[in-house]
Amino acid sequence: xxxxxYKIFLLLLAGFLGSVHPIMAQKKELIExxxxxKSGKDLVKAENxxxxxxxxxxxxKNTKIWLTLYIAVRKQYESGNERLxxxxxxxxxxxFDNTLKLFQILExxxxxxxxxxxxxxxxxxxxxxxxxxxxxxxxxLFNGGAFFIKKQKYDHAYQFFNQYINCANQPLFRSYNxxxxxxxxxxxxxxxxxxxxxxxxxxxxxxxxxxxxxxxTHYLYMLQYLAETYKLEKDTTRYLEALKEGFLKSPxxxxxxxxxxxxxxxxxxxxxxxxxxxxxALAKDPKNIIFQFAKSTILLxxxxxxxxxxxxxxxxxxNDSLADAYYxxxxxxxxxxxEMDKGDNRIQNNRxxxxxDYRKALPYLEKYRKLAxxxxxxxxxPLYTIYLNLNMGKEFDEMDKxxxx
Numbered sequence: 429x430x431x432x433x434y435k436i437f438l439l440l441l442a443g444f445l446g447s448v449h450p451i452m453a454q455k456k457e458l459i460e461x462x463x464x465x466k467s468g469k470d471l472v473k474a475e476n477x478x479x480x481x482x483x484x485x486x487x488x489k490n491t492k493i494w495l496t497l498y499i500a501v502r503k504q505y506e507s508g509n510e511r512l513x514x515x516x517x518x519x520x521x522x523x524f525d526n527t528l529k530l531f532q533i534l535e536x537x538x539x540x541x542x543x544x545x546x547x548x549x550x551x552x553x554x555x556x557x558x559x560x561x562x563x564x565x566x567x568x569l570f571n572g573g574a575f576f577i578k579k580q581k582y583d584h585a586y587q588f589f590n591q592y593i594n595c596a597n598q599p600l601f602r603s604y605n606x607x608x609x610x611x612x613x614x615x616x617x618x619x620x621x622x623x624x625x626x627x628x629x630x631x632x633x634x635x636x637x638x639x640x641x642x643x644x645t646h647y648l649y650m651l652q653y654l655a656e657t658y659k660l661e662k663d664t665t666r667y668l669e670a671l672k673e674g675f676l677k678s679p680x681x682x683x684x685x686x687x688x689x690x691x692x693x694x695x696x697x698x699x700x701x702x703x704x705x706x707x708x709a710l711a712k713d714p715k716n717i718i719f720q721f722a723k724s725t726i727l728l729x730x731x732x733x734x735x736x737x738x739x740x741x742x743x744x745x746x747n748d749s750l751a752d753a754y755y756x757x758x759x760x761x762x763x764x765x766x767e768m769d770k771g772d773n774r775i776q777n778n779r780x781x782x783x784x785d786y787r788k789a790l791p792y793l794e795k796y797r798k799l800a801x802x803x804x805x806x807x808x809x810p811l812y813t814i815y816l817n818l819n820m821g822k823e824f825d826e827m828d829k830x831x832x833x
Contacts, residue, residue, distance in 0.1 A: 524572030589620035758792030
C-alpha cells in the first residue's frame with residue numbers, strides 16, 4: 429500500500445474510533461443510570477451523570493438523556509413525597525428542590541420536544557403528559573417558596589415563586605391558561621416581591637409587580653415595597669407616586685403619611701403641600717395623634733406659632749405624656765421670642781414680650797426634658813437661652829456644663 433495512502437487511512441481510522449468511543453461511553457452511562465433508577469439506589473448519582481452528559485453541546489438535543497434525567501429526579505421527588513405522606517423522616521429541603529428541578533428540566537426539554545421538523549411543523553410528543561404531571565405538583569412550588577421564607581432563605585424562596593408565576597408564560601402549560609384561571613398568581617407574585625424586598629434586590633422586587641398589585645390582601649404592603657425600592661433606585665417620581673397612592677388608599681397605614689409629609693416638607697420644601705396632606709388626613713381621622721402632631725410641626729416650621737401652640741395644648745390635654753407635644757409648644761414660644769430678639773426687631777418695646785414668651789416656653793421645655801432626658805441635643809440650647817434671659821443663674825450654670833461636655 430502506498431505510504432501516503434496508508435497514513436491517510438490511519439488518520440481516518442483514528443477519527444472514526446475517536447467518534448465511536450464517546451458514543452459507547454455515553455451509551456454505557458445511560459445503561460448504568462437506568463439501572464440505578466430501576467434499583468432506586470444512587471438516584472442522585474444517576475442525575476449527576478445525565479447532567480454531565482448534557483454539558484456536552486452535542487448532547488443538548490438527546491431525548492434519551494433528558495428523559496433519563498427527568499426520571500432520576502422524579503424518583504427522588506416521589507420517594508421524598510412518600511416519606512412525608514407516611515410521616516417518616518424526610519429531607520423537606522430536597523423534596524422542594526426536586527420539585528423545582530422537575531419544572532426546570534421539563535421546560536427545557538419541552539423546547540427540544542416541540543422543535544419544528546424540516547417542514548417547519550411542531551409535534552411535541554411528550555408535552556401533554558409532562559404538563560399534566562407538573563400541573564399536579566405545581567402547588568408545591570408555592571409551598572416551597574413559603575417554606576424557604578420561614579427559613580429566611582429569601583433568595584431561594586424567590587426562585588420557587590418566580591417559577592410558579594412563569595409557568596403562565598411557558599408553551600408547555602398553554603392549555604392550562606394560568607394567567608386567567610389561577611387565582612393564586614397575585615399572591616405568589618406578592619411573595620416573590622417580598623423576597624426581593626427582603627434582599628434589597630430591586631430587580632426581583634419589581635419583576636412581578638403587575639401581578640403583585642392585584643393581590644388585594646397585601647396591596648398596601650406591596651405599595652410600600654415599591655416605594656422603598658424606588659427610593660433605593662433614586663426614582664423620586666415613582667417614589668412619590670407610590671406614597672400618594674398608598675396614602676389615598678389608606679391614610680392611616682403607618683408607612684405612607686409620615687414619608688409623604690416629609691417628602692413635601694423636607695425634600696421639596698413645599699410646606700403648603702405638606703400641610704394639605706395633614707389636613708386631608710385629619711378630615712378622615714380628626715383624633716389621630718400622629719396627624720395632629722405632624723400638623724403642629726409644620727405650623728411650627730412655618731412660623732404659625734399660635735396655631736402650633738393651640739394644637740400642641742390639645743394633644744397634651746388628650747395625652748399628658750406625649751413628649752413631642754411639649755417640645756413643639758415650648759419651641760413655638762421660644763422661636764417667637766428669638767424672632768423678636770433679632771436685628772431690627774430688637775426694640776425696647778419688644779423686651780417685655782420676649783421675656784414673656786421665654787417664661788411661657790420654660791415649663792413646656794422643662795417637661796420635655798423630664799420626659800425625654802436623652803434628647804439633650806433638642807432641649808439644651810433652648811433652655812440655656814431661656815435661663816440666660818430670665819437670669820436663672822443656678823439653672824444656667826447646669827445647662828452650661830451640659831453643653832460643654
